[in-house]
Amino acid sequence: MQTRELLVSAPGKVILHGEHSVVHGKVALAVSLNLRTYLRLQSTASGEVRINLPNIDTFLAWEITALQPLLAGCEEQGDLKELDADLLKRLRVFTGILDDSTDTRSMAVLAFLYMYLTVFAEALSSITVSVWSELPTGAGLGSSAAYNVCLSAALLSARGTISSPLTPQQESARWCKEETELINRWAFMGEKIIHGNPSGVDNAVGTWGGFLRYQAGNITPLSWVPILRILLTNTKVPRSTKVLVSGVKDKINKFPSVMKPVLESVSAVSCTCEQTLTEMATHGPSAEHYNILEELIDINQHHLNVMGVGHSSLDTLCRVTLARGLHSKLTGAGGGGCGITLLRPETDASVIQSTFEELKSCGFDCWETSIGAPGVQQHSSAALGQDILKILNSY
């Protein structure tokens, strides 16, 4: 244990195209958001591990002596490709969390304890971890990935497996490539616990930030993209990514010849979108480019409905925006949660205002977002706003 206090943050994300298909090896395009999750880790002498999760009203502590026996029989974490199923089973018994639970608190606690035990292993230390997020929990904006990336970075740094990159002169710093890759791999373990069968796209965006093309674990940063204006709408309909991902898998197993072409088509949508964005960045955006982006959004939204991850609230979003000539699709796992609407450069402020008003009257939250924020970072306390520090320091 090398650290008395660590502050880290990681961004949420929007998936432009490829959610669900990406779980089955197809191409996705995703970009980080300007909404972040923040974590403070303190080393203590309490003999306890404590976690404070104010967003989900969860405040728990365990004696290290009670956690130690859970590690008996654990193999050293090698290439980090697979979860240690036995340890997870022992953790479920220890916490009383059932196999099929998708409960918010249970999933957050399991992911934390699993990562703490596997990172610290033979050197369990007393720590207090507090996490607070600007992201809505479980709404499709990668809140689980931002949580897992923060946990992974902070725990690995505190253990000394990776460095603490911040120098006294800096307000924020990032880890080197190799250490960032390790953060991403460990965060993926947390995603496996929360999601069941994640593709890894969400933790990749939370770790690396920016605009990414993702396919089967291959991450390609896209630096040639135009500035896009995107409206985000949170329908506030709760859903679980784990349940939705498993529903799509069931449908593919039931109707493979029907569903596989749908996944293939979504992959083609991602690739056509990528080509269009590259053209827009190289030759300058035209009205025709925006027409193509809008058509691709509509096609993908239909495909997502075919996969069974639509929701009447998302239909409402599409209808309200289309009435003003704007095109929307769900983002993330769907089933409620958030949708994105593409704004054209010439979209009038009055049109945006009236869209906001109508969506708000449906009970939705709606705001224009900014995309492409940096990935996981370590911060000095001077870098964080007073309101965020106040929350993290109050435990």
Ligand SMILES: Nc1ncnc2c1ncn2[C@@H]1O[C@H](COP(=O)(O)OP(=O)(O)OP(=O)(O)O)[C@@H](O)[C@H]1O
């Ligand atoms: N701020 C937070 N504090 C504690 N736990 C969190 C926090 N944010 C997310 N989580 C955990 O992540 C879970 C939500 O993950 P889920 O994957 O269902 O939604 P999401 O990540 O927001 O959406 P998507 O995966 O579609 O982008 C919560 O149930 C909780 O266990």
Ligand SMILES: C[C@@](O)(CCO)CC(=O)[O-]
């Ligand atoms: C639905 C999904 O494709 C995106 C969730 O943000 C799941 C995943 O890729 O792990």
Ligand SMILES: [Mg+2]
């Ligand atoms: Mg998630």
